[in-house]
Amino acid sequence: MSCIRFTTLSLTVIAGCAGCRSAPPERLFANAEQLQQRYEKEASRQALSRYQEALDGWARRGDARQAAVAGQRIGEVQEQLGLPQESLRAYREALILAQKSGDAALESQIRSDIGTAQCLVAGGAELIEAQRHCETARTMARQSGAAIAEAKALNCLGEVEYHRGDLGRSLEFYGAAATLWSRVGDARGRAKTHLFQGWAYSDLSRFDEAEHSFDSAESLWRAIGDRRWQAITLVADARLRQRRADYQEALNRFNAALELLQPMGDLIWEGATLTGLGAVYRQMADNSAALELWELSTAYARMDGLFELKTPKTAADLRLIADQSSGVPVSCFFSSNSARHASRSVALM
Numbered sequence: 001m002s003c004i005r006f007t008t009l010s011l012t013v014i015a016g017c018a019g020c021r022s023a024p025p026e027r028l029f030a031n032a033e034q035l036q037q038r039y040e041k042e043a044s045r046q047a048l049s050r051y052q053e054a055l056d057g058w059a060r061r062g063d064a065r066q067a068a069v070a071g072q073r074i075g076e077v078q079e080q081l082g083l084p085q086e087s088l089r090a091y092r093e094a095l096i097l098a099q100k101s102g103d104a105a106l107e108s109q110i111r112s113d114i115g116t117a118q119c120l121v122a123g124g125a126e127l128i129e130a131q132r133h134c135e136t137a138r139t140m141a142r143q144s145g146a147a148i149a150e151a152k153a154l155n156c157l158g159e160v161e162y163h164r165g166d167l168g169r170s171l172e173f174y175g176a177a178a179t180l181w182s183r184v185g186d187a188r189g190r191a192k193t194h195l196f197q198g199w200a201y202s203d204l205s206r207f208d209e210a211e212h213s214f215d216s217a218e219s220l221w222r223a224i225g226d227r228r229w230q231a232i233t234l235v236a237d238a239r240l241r242q243r244r245a246d247y248q249e250a251l252n253r254f255n256a257a258l259e260l261l262q263p264m265g266d267l268i269w270e271g272a273t274l275t276g277l278g279a280v281y282r283q284m285a286d287n288s289a290a291l292e293l294w295e296l297s298t299a300y301a302r303m304d305g306l307f308e309l310k311t312p313k314t315a316a317d318l319r320l321i322a323d324q325s326s327g328v329p330v331s332c333f334f335s336s337n338s339a340r341h342a343s344r345s346v347a348l349m
Contacts, residue, residue, distance in 0.1 A: 047073075051070045051071075054070045055067045067101075078090055095114060115137065115156040158177065194214070211237070
């Protein structure tokens with residue numbers, strides 16, 4: 001998409017909500033949905049404002065359920081911007097509203113969002129709390145007969161087990177979720193479960209099953225139009241190809257993911273993609289190409305809760321930046337056998 005067309009479309013969406021601050025929450029929410037689907041950093045920030053205004057409007061009306069839905073969307077957009085802690089905070093605030101609304105299915109889904117988010121930003125004791133949220137979500141979903149909420153809770157439980165390192169158990173939960181997603185015809189749920197399964201299969205070196213899972217997920221994301229999750233799936237698939245020494249296919253997928261990610265402002269996944277490209281070139285013994293990729297933006301430092309791009313010029317610069325940004329050595333970005341933890345090493349800096 002050309003820059004002119006992209007800018008024009010973004011301005012059209014934003015202009016479509018002139019006078020939004022005095023608009024009804026339904027209109028604010030609809031405009032936020034349009035902005036979020038642009039998958040562009042500034043539009044996502046605009047979406048956060050619209051969702052918050054919608055939430056406030058519904059809260060003033062006493063409509064806790066709709067306010068909770070808006071809060072849930074805020075969490076999703078924060079995740080899209082590469083802000084996992086802010087996303088978790090938004091989900092927790094949405095949970096309070098969902099509990100106030102009395103909608104058990106919605107509360108179940110938001111508990112699953114919290115549990116999944118906790119898996120990504122923490123470990124140890126936090127996983128115990130994540131498991132409690134997931135188990136409560138499953139119980140509430142079953143009691144309310146909400147199949148979609150139950151499938152989401154099963155994915156949540158699978159994530160807990162994945163991050164504990166029990167890949168076999170995680171696959172059991174993902175498999176149960178996949179059955180429910182297929183039963184209700186939810187393409188988004190199926191796509192995410194295929195991706196989760198692919199990560200687990202890859203870590204188990206069950207490469208053919210991983211490849212099938214990633215291919216299925218990527219096709220579904222493309223059909224849905226979710227460019228962020230499509231890009232994440234491409235990164236996962238690229239790491240799989242890298243492990244199989246299929247370097248050209250790995251490069252193709254990393255580059256396709258990078259093209260999708262760059263407008264979004266998610267430095268966590270953009271960084272994971274660039275380090276993945278560098279790793280492939282390093283394995284191909286093209287160290288100059290690997291260093292050039294590092295120079296683009298492969299080292300990150302935490303600044304005011306955000307990730308700021310750095311541009312190291314030498315290997316010594318890379319080591320220095322790595323030492324200063326939580327002690328994770330740059331070599332870790334290039335040595336992990338886990339398709340997923342290689343990306344998480346950047347996320348947890």
